């Protein structure tokens with residue numbers, strides 16, 4: 161079997177019953193086989209060759225299985241594969257009342273008993289909610305095939321509400337589609353369920369002797385998924401659809417006791433199911449070339465959903481009572497045949513070139529805006545980013561010439577295009593010079609093939625050339641100044657290297673400019689001496705080794721590696737000061753040490769002032785003593801009457817004067833220091849506060865804020881600065897409406913997950929109660945026997961007067 165080939169999977173689901181025929185239906189221990197035993201009919205005599213027991217092997221037997229487990233077994237994988245681009249079909253087949261609708265749609269009144277369709281819808285939208293890198297749209301259609309007529313169960317949901325559009329099954333290269341069938345975009349689970357319930361309400365219900373509510377039509381609920389993923393600059397579109405099919409009952413006509421309209425319905429159903437069976441048999445036969453899909457509307461619509469490129473699952477619903485054993489056998493046969501069909505599912509991918517162009521245009525315009533913003537931030541104005549004009553190119557050319565001649569030290573660069581142009585111009589100059597060198601060399605030398613030993617020997621014999629000679633000549637050429645590398649050291653190294661190369665070769669006697677150029681290191685290369693190169697290379701290798709040993713972790717990985725319980729604040733603070741807070745901690749420490757130094761200085765100055773003060777006091781006392789002694793001894797005055805003092809007193813007075821001056825200066829210094837200390841203290845306080853607040857943020861981000869909130873707060877996340885204050889994000893304050901909705905969801909029997917289901921159900925019920933009321937009012941005003949447009953072939957439930 162081909163690697164991608166698969167078989168259609170078939171399951172049997174047994175409807176629970178109190179009268180389960182244990183002797184007739186037996187399940188194998190592997191839960192995959194089912195045996196049917198029918199007692200021989202004694203009335204048919206001794207010769208009775210009718211087969212009495214059958215064994216069927218399927219992919220699973222669902223007996224007494226919950227809706228949830230049924231979904232997990234039958235549909236979950238198919239739906240998740242549909243989300244990656246594979247078409248999927250799930251079909252319920254079986255006799256009337258065997259539980260097809262229960263399996264497919266489920267009991268719409270209770271969330272727990274919901275069937276495959278609502279569960280598939282939920283799975284799709286849950287997956288969408290989790291996908292971050294793709295843009296997914298979901299659309300829904302609900303088709304009914306009733307008596308070979310196609311009906312749109314959602315036509316009441318279109319703006320016109322009209323259902324008179326002529327519908328037809330159309331084949332096209334992309335597959336089959338139903339022309340005129342409305343397809344509705346849905347934004348969420350509730351929206352999609354609204355459509356399901358609306359369609360369910362519109363289904364044709366006919367009176368039937370086996371089951372009063374049995375549906376007499378085939379219904380196909382389709383979920384179309386389109387996801388657009390950006391792969392580099394391409395937009396990849398993945399399209400898939402999930403067909404969820406509830407077939408009409410497959411029982412025999414004779415058994416139903418139907419008559420009139422219901423008999424006609426049963427005939428149509430039997431015919432389309434028998435065509436379906438023929439298609440299944442044909443598909444299972446690899447030799448069959450033509451598959452008659454067009455025989456019935458059902459088989460035509462299912463053309464690309466049966467086998468082929470699609471994942472297909474069949475659920476055969478059977479009744480457990482002995483009474484229905486014939487139908488059970490027929491359903492099991494059908495299921496076994498389905499299992500023979502081989503499928504080869506493929507992903508439906510297309511590339512949206514228009515979308516790609518649009519995305520690129522959008523990105524260019526965004527980048528232009530960003531550039532403009534950057535320019536305005538660094539006060540650069542009048543920078544253009546379009547292609548360079550001829551004048552601009554000429555300007556660059558002239559600047560390069562000026563630069564090469566040493567007239568200017570720099571070339572003005574304002575954008576990337578200019579950088580490219582500068583390199584282009586340099587390349588042109590290099591090429592031009594290479595050409596000139598080659599021409600010069602060719603005019604001087606003759607090129608001889610290095611393997612042409614005869615010519616070389618002859619030339620050497622003639623003394624025209626030898627190895628040393630050509631080296632000499634080369635040196636002539638090499639020592640000519642070249643404008644490319646203005647650095648003379650570099651030039652020397654460059655030529656040194658090439659000369660060594662030539663010496664080593666020693667076989668080539670004459671060189672063309674081209675040969676020379678091939679041996680010279682490329683002029684565009686930066687020449688690094690071998691020694692330097694070794695050191696740098698070694699350092700780089702060490703770096704690489706270091707990096708290899710400690711691979712840099714992505715942020716998300718770091719977050720995911722956070723400890724289960726946060727470290728103590730004291731421990732974390734020490735870590736913070738070492739890492740993220742090291743800079744602010746450094747500034748804080750610096751400020752603190754300045755403050756400490758000022759304080760020290762201030763106390764030194766204060767101490768000095770005190771000493772001065774003390775000295776001044778002492779001198780004052782000594783002076784007083786001197787004065788007293790003088791007055792006791794009698795005072796002397798000069799001719800002008802000025803008091804004469806002795807030298808000791810004079811010296812004391814002078815010392816006091818000096819001390820006063822020193823005191824004044826020290827006092828002023830102390831005042832300055834006090835002001836400085838105050839300012840430094842303020843800075844230290846601010847640094848401390850900043851250190852603490854930064855630490856608090858770091859601590860919360862590293863150990864407390866949940867990862868998903870952090871992701872949302874990242875620049876690319878859902879929450880951008882200015883949208884919601886951080887405290888609002890953290891405590892997620894609810895408004896009244898949110899609180900009400902949360903309470904409402906908490907009260908739901910199956911928790912918040914069931915909210916969409918119940919809301920959709922409520923909306924549909926409300927709508928139809930309203931419609932019924934309005935119809936009742938209208939009917940009351942109609943004459944008896946008046947036929948409504950909607951009553952053409954179906955008895956819509958909301959037209960019943962209740």
Ligand SMILES: Nc1ncnc2c1ncn2[C@@H]1O[C@H](COP(=O)(O)OP(=O)(O)OP(=O)(O)O)[C@@H](O)[C@H]1O
Nearest residue numbers: 175176255256257258259260261262374375408409
């Ligand atoms: N597995 C089940 N568990 C509980 N109830 C079930 C189960 N299967 C079917 N039923 C009940 O049996 C009744 C008939 O089932 P349902 O309408 O699904 O049959 P059906 O095969 O769709 O019939 P029809 O061919 O007429 O559409 C419903 O009341 C349904 O709730």
